Amino acid sequence: MWHNLVALPRYRGLIQTLVVRDLKARYRGSVLGFFWSFINPLLLLLIYNFVFSTVMPGVRPADLEPYALFMFCGILPWTWFSSSLLESSSTLLSGGNLIKKVLFPAEVLPIVTVLANMAHFFLGLPILVGFLVYYQRPLDPVELLWFPVIVLVQFVLTIGLALLLSALTVHFRDLKDLLGNLLTLWFFATPIIYPISQAPDYMRWAMNLNPMTHLAISYQEVLFYVGPHGHWRWLMSLALLAVMTFLLGYFVFDRLRDSFAEEV
């Protein structure tokens, strides 16, 4: 495992090329092309905003203004997280040709998936900046230094889960369908469209076990709430958990590696 892990940086050229290919291929043939990376999160935001401002205006907390910005702080990283997992669960199967016919480091595939979605996440950031400017939100530059740290933690955590899922899906194909529903539940169990303060007290411990809770809160603390980033202890413990998840994911992936060429 360590041997393979150490060899991983050698594939950065390959990973880079494949990420670029993924990004290029995704919108090839569509009229708006790359703009979809901006438009997709925007549309999603509009839908949620419509639901909580027009359809059910009483549900959202009154003091959370601007609500759209609050949601956007959570939705953007969540989209990165959830589509990474969903896509990586099928990435080994759809890349079966590579694994079976070419000498190819299989772990590159889920990593590329996570990175390509991260690129979409970054492309969505200008919209977030637009919102911040529009609402004239004050941003503390010192607090903004936390932002890359949060992204890094999420990145490591997502890669760990993606490796785990992609390897297991080769053996249990129905994991993919299961995951789709699980992610919907996970979304609502994470304080993205509501603040954590609104969650009932008896559920608090369960929500604290959810790593995405702390990521969402961290993003909100840095980008939405005024005042210092008070969640950093949680974030640091999460960083530790993320590294452990990555190692576990890589371990499982490495153990199952030899079966891929036969099972996909």
Add this chain to the structure above:
Amino acid sequence: MRRRCEITPAIDVVNVSKVYRRFARQRQFATLKSALLKGSLIRDLQPDETFPALRGVSFQVPKGCTYGVIGRNGSGKSTLLKCVAGISRPSSGSITVNGRVSALIELGAGFHPEISGRENVFINGIMLGLSKKEVERRFDEIVEFAELQDFIDAPVKTYSSGMYMRLGFAVAIHVDPEVLLVDEVLAVGDQGFTLKCLDKFAEFRRKNKTILLVTHSLDLVEKFCDQALWLDKGQTRAEGESKRVVASYIIDVEKSEEQELAKAESARLAATASKTAAVAAAAEDVPSDPVTTGDAPTDMFKATEGRWGTREIEIMAVSLQGPDGQTGHVFHHGDAIRVSMTVRAHQPNKDFVFGLGIFNADGVCCYGTNTYLEEYQPDEFTGQGQVTFAVDSLQLVEGTYRLDVAAHKLDGYPYDYHRLLYTFRIKSRTKDVGIYRPAHRWEFSPGIRFKAPDAPRTF
């Protein structure tokens, strides 16, 4: 011009076995949920049946050597190649490969249909282990080899399968490997492309690179490979000088073809026997017209296999003998062949003709004759005897043939007619076509010269 291979091995395979796991039917549909519910997650990941694809295979390919791997379908050739390429790992044993490897297993395996050929060349090259700079340096050469200058910026999904393969091959071959692994890729593509590939391989040989070639084309192995390995059911059957290995492989293939033909023939005879017996039993009460006993066909040229006749003279058995006098079903073109019928007259008979017809797989009669046509006047036949049709040199092209044999009256009234019941196969080194090969030779005026053949050509 057979070159000598160097001593240092480029590929060293030591006692390699590969076991594929097979999962029972209900396991195949096992889900994670059910596995968790039953607590059998670990157990479900264990195979309950195994299939050995390779069993203790060992060989060395010296550097600069072209090495062929032959064997029947399912003998483990491709598995071996995948193990050498490092795509799958052997269950036991070790494989050492010295130098950069490129595997031509599936051409263009990593192409993405939506993006252009140009981008795909870069991505594919990087996948195969080149750096971006290295691809850049070889780019023009690759495109030229693939003959895709005009289309290189079109998305790959618009390519024809031939263009796709050419591009895949061009990239793989320009990786400039020290060890090239080739799996039957020459079977695809048009003739021009195949020739181009062969030229490229020849260039590789000149540069003293190592090639491991898995193929069904024995010609290619003989012409091209210095050494060869014959795999049979995952085991090494023979290894060494390619001509010798190919020769012993051909003998074995013929032997099993022989068994196959013999089995099919006895099954056919048994089926016909039971059918005629049934018809005979049904016809016993009404011995009206013996000619129609059995299933005498109305159109002799469209008839399918069968047997009919009154059996006043009965053909008891038919056998074919090759030049060595052995009964068999597989012969070589030009062999001396004898078709022997064991016949019996139940009563002394004065009106009899023996005949024979050879049909090819399309049902075309290649040759037919009988004793009456060749002006043998019947005198008398009593008891049991042998009729033999002997050919000194059977000039048929390669293929599978069927035999008609018959005993009948001068006016055609059938005693015993065996229609297409016997099969034999002709093997030939020459892949000429048609239904008839006249004994021939070519003559050329002095201005027309050919390179000296490997072996003297006599037909």
